[in-house]
Amino acid sequence: MARFLRGAVMLAAVTGLGLAQAGWMQTAGAQTAGAQMSTLKPEDVVQARQASMALTGGIADLMKAGVAAGADVKVYEEAAAGLVKLSKVYPQLFPENTQGVANTKAKAEIWSDRAGFEKAAAAFVTASTNLEAAAKSGDKAAFAAAFTAEGQSCGGCHRAYKAR
16 A cells, blocks of 8 residues: 555656646746746646546545554655645646636636635645644554544635535
8 A cells, every 4th residue: 555655646746746847847937836837738737636636535535544444654654745745736736727627627716716725725735734744653543633634624625616
């Protein structure tokens, strides 16, 4: 399972963070990452964020099973570190030019309430950071509590900014 988690985290990093090197970092100047992301084809950005979300969900499913089974939570340390990295780039995966792209469940509120979306994204960073710390500690109860908080941060964002 640990090997799978490492692979999933690596794929997530390539999907989400790899865009930085592949596309937006080629742009010279002092543009923000979000502005640089908007230079990519909107459909490609949507695919990247959907892949990142799917990987995040898959990792969460494995963690949920581990919590339920009382597994050694240290095996989730690397995966939680990957979630921290992904959580920091998620807002950049929603540039303005992806609003209205077909086959996405992103609601218009992501762009009309950007401050609220950024606040929800920051809560995910905090929850992911806490999850990583709990995994590193090896404390099963702390990990279970941090995992619950992580799920609440995901749900909070999805309820407000993802269409059903």
